[in-house]
Amino acid sequence: xxxxxxxxxxxxxxxxxxxxxxxxxxxxxxxxxxxxxxxxxxxxxxxxxxxxxxxxxxxxxxxxxxxxxxxxxxxxxxxxxxxxxxxxxxxxxxxxxxxxxxxxxxxxxxxx
Amino acid sequence: xxxxxxxxxxxxxxxxxxxxxxxxxxxxxxxxxxxxxxxxxxxxxxxxxxxxxxxxxxxxxxxxxxxxxxxxxxxxxxxxxxxxxxxxxxxxxxxxxxxxxxxxxxxx
Numbered sequence: 689x690x691x692x693x694x695x696x697x698x699x700x701x702x703x704x705x706x707x708x709x710x711x712x713x714x715x716x717x718x719x720x721x722x723x724x725x726x727x728x729x730x731x732x733x734x735x736x737x738x739x740x741x742x743x744x745x746x747x748x749x750x751x752x753x754x755x756x757x758x759x760x761x762x763x764x765x766x767x768x769x770x771x772x773x774x775x776x777x778x779x780x781x782x783x784x785x786x787x788x789x790x791x792x793x794x795x796x797x798x799x800x
Numbered sequence: 801x802x803x804x805x806x807x808x809x810x811x812x813x814x815x816x817x818x819x820x821x822x823x824x825x826x827x828x829x830x831x832x833x834x835x836x837x838x839x840x841x842x843x844x845x846x847x848x849x850x851x852x853x854x855x856x857x858x859x860x861x862x863x864x865x866x867x868x869x870x871x872x873x874x875x876x877x878x879x880x881x882x883x884x885x886x887x888x889x890x891x892x893x894x895x896x897x898x899x900x901x902x903x904x905x906x907x908x
Contacts (some may be wrong), residue, residue: 733896736894744895776841789833
């Protein structure tokens with residue numbers, strides 16, 4: 689069974705640009721969570737999608753947005769990138785039994 | 801105040817020592833997860849607990865629902881146990897709250 693996959697793994701963007709990060713959950717998982725982890729800091733909740741709907745969002749500005757597709761894959765979009773957006777962006781999916789949360793390897797974003 | 805508090809933040813141990821990491825939470829939960837994050841970012845789930853105690857190899861996790869507290873124990877610690885250990889609680893609505901993690905270094 690394939691795990692949670694994220695792309696791209698690393699990317700460098702210039703301040704003011706836009707970025708799209710992608711996540712494919714484990715097959716059959718309907719819930720996808722997005723988290724930001726700045727260097728040396730803990731996980732900060734960004735967005736939660738389930739069954740194609742946004743269920744909750746964290747305390748981030750509107751330039752952070754996303755969506756979930758009918759196949760339950762998800763995108764995270766960040767507009768007007770700022771230097772402090774440099775971080776590891778992690779996607780996670782929750783098993784149908786809610787017993788285990790699985791994380792992808794993350795997308796390392798550097799904004800210069 | 802964070803919904804999930806972990807202690808200690810940093811921990812250095814000699815190989816073979818018994819290690820305890822603590823987690824306290826303030827929200828109602830359906831389950832508590834212990835996660836391990838290695839350098840490079842990958843996070844794996846170690847345990848999911850809703851009551852009692854679970855053991856996997858040298859790792860033991862316990863939870864006290866009444867006291868809203870959980871502990872992760874590592875017996876006979878080894879340098880390969882060096883990682884960040886994260887406590888996460890899942891609310892009834894499947895919202896997750898994360899502790900800031902405990903950075904463990906085990907010295908040979």
